[in-house]
Amino acid sequence: MVVRRYDTEGQARFLTFSCYRRLPLLQDPRTRDALAEHLERTRQRLGFRVLAWVVMPEHVHLIVLPADGRIGPVLRGIKQGFGRAMIGRWRKCGAPILDRMMDPRGTTRFWQRGGGYDRNLRDLEEIRTKIRYIHQNPVRRGLVAEAAAWRWSSAHDYGGPNGVVSVWRGWSG
Template identity: 50%
Template sequence: MTRREVPGGVRFITFSCERRLPLLGSPDARDLFARSLREARDRLSFKLLAWVAMPEHTHLLLIPPDGSPLAPVLKSLKLSIQQRVLRFLRHSGDPLASEIVRADGATRFWQKGGGFDRNVREQTELNKAIRYTHHNPVARGLVAAPLDWRWSSARWWFARQRSHEQDPADVPCDWPPGDPRAWAMWEGYV
Protein backbone atom coordinates (compact mmCIF):
# COMPACT_ATOMS: atom_id res chain seq x y z
CA MET A 1 0.00 0.00 0.00
CA THR A 2 1.38 3.40 -0.99
CA ARG A 3 1.36 6.18 1.58
CA ARG A 4 -0.58 9.20 0.37
CA GLU A 5 1.58 12.30 0.46
CA VAL A 6 -0.20 15.33 1.90
CA PRO A 7 1.73 18.49 0.90
CA GLY A 8 2.76 20.34 4.05
CA GLY A 9 1.34 17.55 6.19
CA VAL A 10 2.88 16.25 9.40
CA ARG A 11 4.16 12.67 9.33
CA PHE A 12 4.67 10.46 12.38
CA ILE A 13 7.46 8.04 11.52
CA THR A 14 8.85 5.09 13.48
CA PHE A 15 11.66 2.90 12.24
CA SER A 16 13.50 0.14 14.07
CA CYS A 17 16.95 -1.37 14.06
CA GLU A 18 17.40 -4.79 12.46
CA ARG A 19 15.70 -7.47 14.60
CA ARG A 20 15.13 -4.73 17.20
CA LEU A 21 18.76 -5.01 18.23
CA PRO A 22 19.94 -2.15 20.48
CA LEU A 23 22.21 -0.65 17.82
CA LEU A 24 21.49 2.78 19.32
CA GLY A 25 21.97 1.41 22.83
CA SER A 26 25.01 3.45 23.80
CA PRO A 27 25.12 7.20 24.46
CA ASP A 28 27.78 7.52 21.74
CA ALA A 29 25.55 5.82 19.16
CA ARG A 30 22.61 8.07 20.10
CA ASP A 31 24.87 11.13 19.89
CA LEU A 32 25.76 10.07 16.33
CA PHE A 33 22.04 9.68 15.61
CA ALA A 34 21.37 13.22 16.87
CA ARG A 35 24.26 14.63 14.84
CA SER A 36 22.96 12.94 11.68
CA LEU A 37 19.44 14.21 12.36
CA ARG A 38 20.65 17.79 12.86
CA GLU A 39 22.71 17.73 9.66
CA ALA A 40 19.93 16.08 7.63
CA ARG A 41 17.42 18.69 8.81
CA ASP A 42 19.72 21.46 7.61
CA ARG A 43 20.73 19.74 4.35
CA LEU A 44 17.31 18.42 3.31
CA SER A 45 15.17 21.32 4.60
CA PHE A 46 12.49 19.25 6.29
CA LYS A 47 10.71 20.60 9.35
CA LEU A 48 11.37 18.58 12.47
CA LEU A 49 8.66 18.89 15.12
CA ALA A 50 9.69 16.21 17.62
CA TRP A 51 11.96 13.17 17.86
CA VAL A 52 13.41 10.55 20.15
CA ALA A 53 16.21 8.02 19.70
CA MET A 54 15.62 4.85 21.70
CA PRO A 55 18.11 1.95 21.97
CA GLU A 56 16.46 -0.04 19.15
CA HIS A 57 14.07 2.36 17.38
CA THR A 58 13.26 5.99 16.74
CA HIS A 59 10.21 8.23 16.43
CA LEU A 60 10.13 11.35 14.26
CA LEU A 61 7.42 13.91 13.64
CA LEU A 62 8.30 15.90 10.57
CA ILE A 63 7.04 17.80 7.57
CA PRO A 64 8.80 16.97 4.28
CA PRO A 65 10.16 19.90 2.23
CA ASP A 66 7.53 21.65 0.10
CA GLY A 67 6.53 19.51 -2.84
CA SER A 68 8.94 16.71 -1.95
CA PRO A 69 8.05 13.14 -1.09
CA LEU A 70 9.17 11.76 2.24
CA ALA A 71 11.01 8.67 0.91
CA PRO A 72 14.23 10.44 -0.23
CA VAL A 73 14.41 12.34 3.06
CA LEU A 74 14.18 9.14 5.12
CA LYS A 75 16.58 7.27 2.85
CA SER A 76 19.25 9.96 3.22
CA LEU A 77 18.73 10.27 6.99
CA LYS A 78 18.77 6.51 7.62
CA LEU A 79 21.88 6.03 5.48
CA SER A 80 23.77 8.75 7.35
CA ILE A 81 22.84 7.28 10.74
CA GLN A 82 23.67 3.76 9.60
CA GLN A 83 27.11 4.69 8.28
CA ARG A 84 28.13 6.64 11.37
CA VAL A 85 26.81 4.21 13.96
CA LEU A 86 28.08 1.13 12.14
CA ARG A 87 31.55 2.69 11.86
CA PHE A 88 31.45 3.42 15.60
CA LEU A 89 30.28 -0.11 16.50
CA ARG A 90 33.01 -1.70 14.39
CA HIS A 91 35.73 0.63 15.67
CA SER A 92 34.74 0.04 19.30
CA GLY A 93 34.65 -3.74 18.79
CA ASP A 94 30.97 -3.98 19.72
CA PRO A 95 29.70 -7.53 18.99
CA LEU A 96 26.44 -6.05 17.67
CA ALA A 97 28.32 -5.01 14.52
CA SER A 98 28.71 -8.66 13.52
CA GLU A 99 25.10 -9.56 14.39
CA ILE A 100 23.76 -7.48 11.50
CA VAL A 101 25.97 -9.05 8.82
CA ARG A 102 23.88 -11.20 6.49
CA ALA A 103 24.97 -14.48 4.88
CA ASP A 104 25.95 -12.62 1.69
CA GLY A 105 28.28 -10.32 3.68
CA ALA A 106 26.07 -7.24 3.43
CA THR A 107 24.83 -5.50 6.55
CA ARG A 108 21.26 -4.59 7.42
CA PHE A 109 21.16 -1.86 10.05
CA TRP A 110 17.45 -0.97 9.77
CA GLN A 111 14.60 -3.42 9.93
CA LYS A 112 13.25 -4.26 6.49
CA GLY A 113 10.13 -2.39 5.41
CA GLY A 114 9.08 1.18 5.78
CA GLY A 115 8.40 1.08 9.49
CA PHE A 116 5.39 2.94 10.85
CA ASP A 117 4.33 5.99 8.82
CA ARG A 118 1.16 7.91 9.48
CA ASN A 119 -0.24 11.23 8.29
CA VAL A 120 -1.17 13.37 11.29
CA ARG A 121 -4.30 15.31 10.41
CA GLU A 122 -5.71 16.75 13.64
CA GLN A 123 -4.25 19.04 16.30
CA THR A 124 -5.20 16.59 19.07
CA GLU A 125 -3.52 13.76 17.17
CA LEU A 126 -0.34 15.85 16.87
CA ASN A 127 -0.46 16.66 20.59
CA LYS A 128 -0.72 12.95 21.44
CA ALA A 129 2.08 11.98 19.05
CA ILE A 130 4.50 14.55 20.49
CA ARG A 131 3.64 13.57 24.04
CA TYR A 132 4.05 9.87 23.17
CA THR A 133 7.42 10.60 21.56
CA HIS A 134 8.74 12.54 24.56
CA HIS A 135 7.42 10.04 27.10
CA ASN A 136 8.74 6.93 25.32
CA PRO A 137 11.96 6.74 27.42
CA VAL A 138 9.90 7.12 30.62
CA ALA A 139 7.46 4.39 29.59
CA ARG A 140 10.40 2.08 28.95
CA GLY A 141 11.88 2.79 32.39
CA LEU A 142 15.04 4.40 31.00
CA VAL A 143 14.52 7.68 32.88
CA ALA A 144 12.12 9.15 35.43
CA ALA A 145 11.12 12.19 33.34
CA PRO A 146 11.29 13.13 29.64
CA LEU A 147 13.80 15.93 30.31
CA ASP A 148 16.24 13.35 31.71
CA TRP A 149 16.62 11.68 28.28
CA ARG A 150 18.90 13.90 26.24
CA TRP A 151 18.27 12.10 22.94
CA SER A 152 14.89 13.66 22.22
CA SER A 153 13.29 17.01 21.54
CA ALA A 154 11.73 17.23 25.03
CA ARG A 155 14.42 19.63 26.29
CA TRP A 156 14.03 21.83 23.19
CA TRP A 157 10.26 21.99 23.75
CA PHE A 158 10.72 22.75 27.45
CA ALA A 159 13.10 25.66 26.76
CA ARG A 160 10.95 26.99 23.91
CA GLN A 161 7.81 27.07 26.05
CA ARG A 162 9.55 29.11 28.71
CA SER A 163 11.52 31.36 26.34
CA HIS A 164 14.75 29.98 27.77
CA GLU A 165 17.96 29.88 25.80
CA GLN A 166 18.27 26.65 23.83
CA ASP A 167 21.05 24.22 24.70
CA PRO A 168 23.43 24.13 21.70
CA ALA A 169 23.68 20.35 22.14
CA ASP A 170 19.96 19.92 21.41
CA VAL A 171 18.79 19.27 17.87
CA PRO A 172 16.74 22.32 16.86
CA CYS A 173 13.10 21.71 16.05
CA ASP A 174 10.41 23.68 14.29
CA TRP A 175 7.29 25.05 15.91
CA PRO A 176 4.25 23.08 14.72
CA PRO A 177 1.84 24.61 12.23
CA GLY A 178 -1.41 26.10 13.41
CA ASP A 179 -2.49 28.61 15.98
CA PRO A 180 0.37 29.31 18.46
CA ARG A 181 -2.19 29.83 21.24
CA ALA A 182 -3.01 26.14 20.95
CA TRP A 183 0.47 25.33 22.23
CA ALA A 184 -0.03 27.16 25.54
CA MET A 185 -1.37 23.89 26.93
CA TRP A 186 1.97 22.13 26.43
CA GLU A 187 2.79 22.42 30.11
CA GLY A 188 3.38 18.84 31.20
CA TYR A 189 3.82 17.43 27.70
CA VAL A 190 7.57 17.23 28.20
Protein backbone atom coordinates (compact mmCIF):
# COMPACT_ATOMS: atom_id res chain seq x y z
CA MET A 1 0.00 0.00 0.00
CA VAL A 2 1.38 3.40 -0.98
CA VAL A 3 0.87 6.20 1.53
CA ARG A 4 -0.12 9.44 -0.16
CA ARG A 5 1.44 12.57 1.24
CA TYR A 6 -0.02 15.99 0.62
CA ASP A 7 2.86 18.42 0.79
CA THR A 8 1.24 21.82 1.16
CA GLU A 9 3.42 24.81 1.94
CA GLY A 10 2.33 26.62 5.09
CA GLN A 11 0.44 23.63 6.48
CA ALA A 12 1.47 22.00 9.76
CA ARG A 13 1.89 18.22 9.88
CA PHE A 14 1.08 15.83 12.70
CA LEU A 15 3.52 12.92 12.57
CA THR A 16 3.79 9.68 14.50
CA PHE A 17 6.51 7.15 13.92
CA SER A 18 7.25 4.01 15.90
CA CYS A 19 10.24 1.94 16.82
CA TYR A 20 10.65 -1.33 14.95
CA ARG A 21 8.06 -3.88 16.14
CA ARG A 22 7.01 -1.26 18.75
CA LEU A 23 10.06 -2.24 20.79
CA PRO A 24 10.73 0.21 23.65
CA LEU A 25 13.99 1.38 22.06
CA LEU A 26 13.46 4.86 23.55
CA GLN A 27 12.95 3.56 27.10
CA ASP A 28 16.32 4.75 28.38
CA PRO A 29 16.38 8.47 29.30
CA ARG A 30 19.80 8.84 27.63
CA THR A 31 18.34 7.58 24.35
CA ARG A 32 15.41 10.00 24.64
CA ASP A 33 17.89 12.82 25.37
CA ALA A 34 19.90 11.86 22.31
CA LEU A 35 16.77 11.87 20.13
CA ALA A 36 15.71 15.31 21.41
CA GLU A 37 19.19 16.68 20.65
CA HIS A 38 19.13 15.07 17.20
CA LEU A 39 15.68 16.55 16.51
CA GLU A 40 16.98 20.04 17.35
CA ARG A 41 20.09 19.66 15.16
CA THR A 42 17.93 18.40 12.30
CA ARG A 43 15.48 21.28 12.80
CA GLN A 44 18.33 23.78 12.56
CA ARG A 45 19.88 22.10 9.52
CA LEU A 46 16.64 21.74 7.51
CA GLY A 47 14.90 24.89 8.74
CA PHE A 48 11.54 23.39 9.71
CA ARG A 49 9.54 24.61 12.67
CA VAL A 50 8.48 22.40 15.58
CA LEU A 51 5.13 23.26 17.15
CA ALA A 52 5.00 20.30 19.55
CA TRP A 53 6.83 17.05 20.24
CA VAL A 54 6.98 14.11 22.60
CA VAL A 55 9.27 11.09 22.79
CA MET A 56 7.61 8.02 24.28
CA PRO A 57 9.33 4.67 25.04
CA GLU A 58 8.39 3.18 21.63
CA HIS A 59 7.16 6.05 19.46
CA VAL A 60 7.41 9.76 18.69
CA HIS A 61 4.76 12.40 17.99
CA LEU A 62 5.61 15.69 16.30
CA ILE A 63 3.83 18.67 14.84
CA VAL A 64 6.11 20.35 12.34
CA LEU A 65 5.88 23.05 9.72
CA PRO A 66 8.32 22.17 6.91
CA ALA A 67 10.08 25.21 5.44
CA ASP A 68 9.07 24.31 1.88
CA GLY A 69 6.02 22.18 2.66
CA ARG A 70 7.79 18.87 1.93
CA ILE A 71 7.71 16.38 4.80
CA GLY A 72 9.95 13.68 3.24
CA PRO A 73 13.28 15.41 3.98
CA VAL A 74 12.16 16.12 7.55
CA LEU A 75 11.26 12.48 8.21
CA ARG A 76 14.45 11.19 6.60
CA GLY A 77 16.58 13.70 8.50
CA ILE A 78 15.14 12.71 11.84
CA LYS A 79 14.71 8.96 11.41
CA GLN A 80 17.67 7.87 9.28
CA GLY A 81 20.34 9.84 11.09
CA PHE A 82 19.20 8.90 14.56
CA GLY A 83 18.49 5.25 13.76
CA ARG A 84 21.91 4.73 12.21
CA ALA A 85 23.66 6.47 15.10
CA MET A 86 21.90 4.38 17.74
CA ILE A 87 22.41 1.10 15.91
CA GLY A 88 26.11 1.94 15.54
CA ARG A 89 26.41 2.82 19.23
CA TRP A 90 24.63 -0.35 20.32
CA ARG A 91 26.76 -2.52 18.01
CA LYS A 92 29.92 -1.16 19.62
CA CYS A 93 28.75 -2.24 23.06
CA GLY A 94 27.08 -5.48 21.90
CA ALA A 95 23.60 -4.53 23.09
CA PRO A 96 21.36 -7.64 23.23
CA ILE A 97 18.36 -5.70 21.88
CA LEU A 98 19.98 -5.73 18.43
CA ASP A 99 18.83 -9.34 17.90
CA ARG A 100 15.19 -8.22 18.23
CA MET A 101 15.75 -5.34 15.81
CA MET A 102 16.57 -7.59 12.85
CA ASP A 103 13.98 -7.82 10.09
CA PRO A 104 13.37 -11.00 8.04
CA ARG A 105 15.97 -9.89 5.47
CA GLY A 106 18.67 -9.57 8.12
CA THR A 107 18.64 -5.77 8.25
CA THR A 108 18.83 -4.14 11.66
CA ARG A 109 16.05 -1.56 11.97
CA PHE A 110 15.46 1.13 14.54
CA TRP A 111 12.20 2.47 13.12
CA GLN A 112 9.14 0.71 11.78
CA ARG A 113 9.16 0.78 7.96
CA GLY A 114 7.42 3.61 6.16
CA GLY A 115 6.71 7.17 7.09
CA GLY A 116 4.40 6.38 9.99
CA TYR A 117 1.23 8.36 10.53
CA ASP A 118 1.12 11.72 8.74
CA ARG A 119 -1.80 14.12 8.84
CA ASN A 120 -2.09 17.64 7.46
CA LEU A 121 -3.50 20.05 10.05
CA ARG A 122 -5.74 22.50 8.26
CA ASP A 123 -6.72 25.00 10.95
CA LEU A 124 -5.79 26.32 14.39
CA GLU A 125 -8.32 24.17 16.21
CA GLU A 126 -6.82 20.99 14.72
CA ILE A 127 -3.36 22.17 15.78
CA ARG A 128 -4.55 22.90 19.33
CA THR A 129 -6.26 19.51 19.58
CA LYS A 130 -3.17 17.62 18.43
CA ILE A 131 -0.88 19.61 20.74
CA ARG A 132 -3.08 18.67 23.70
CA TYR A 133 -3.03 15.04 22.53
CA ILE A 134 0.78 15.06 22.25
CA HIS A 135 1.31 16.69 25.63
CA GLN A 136 -1.11 14.37 27.41
CA ASN A 137 0.41 11.19 25.94
CA PRO A 138 2.82 10.55 28.87
CA VAL A 139 0.02 11.29 31.36
CA ARG A 140 -2.38 8.84 29.66
CA ARG A 141 0.34 6.19 29.81
CA GLY A 142 0.91 6.78 33.51
CA LEU A 143 4.51 7.92 33.04
CA VAL A 144 3.89 11.25 34.83
CA ALA A 145 1.04 12.91 36.70
CA GLU A 146 1.30 16.23 34.82
CA ALA A 147 2.29 16.78 31.19
CA ALA A 148 4.97 19.38 32.01
CA ALA A 149 6.77 16.82 34.19
CA TRP A 150 7.73 14.71 31.14
CA ARG A 151 11.16 16.01 30.16
CA TRP A 152 10.96 14.70 26.59
CA SER A 153 8.07 16.85 25.46
CA SER A 154 7.26 20.41 24.50
CA ALA A 155 4.59 20.60 27.25
CA HIS A 156 6.93 22.49 29.56
CA ASP A 157 8.00 24.83 26.73
CA TYR A 158 4.50 26.27 26.49
CA GLY A 159 4.72 27.42 30.10
CA GLY A 160 8.28 28.72 30.06
CA PRO A 161 11.49 28.98 28.04
CA ASN A 162 12.36 26.48 25.31
CA GLY A 163 14.11 23.30 26.30
CA VAL A 164 16.42 21.21 24.10
CA VAL A 165 14.15 21.48 21.05
CA SER A 166 13.26 25.00 19.98
CA VAL A 167 9.47 25.19 19.80
CA TRP A 168 7.88 27.78 17.51
CA ARG A 169 4.99 29.47 19.25
CA GLY A 170 4.21 31.92 16.45
CA TRP A 171 1.45 29.72 15.06
CA SER A 172 -1.15 31.82 16.95
CA GLY A 173 -1.93 29.25 19.58
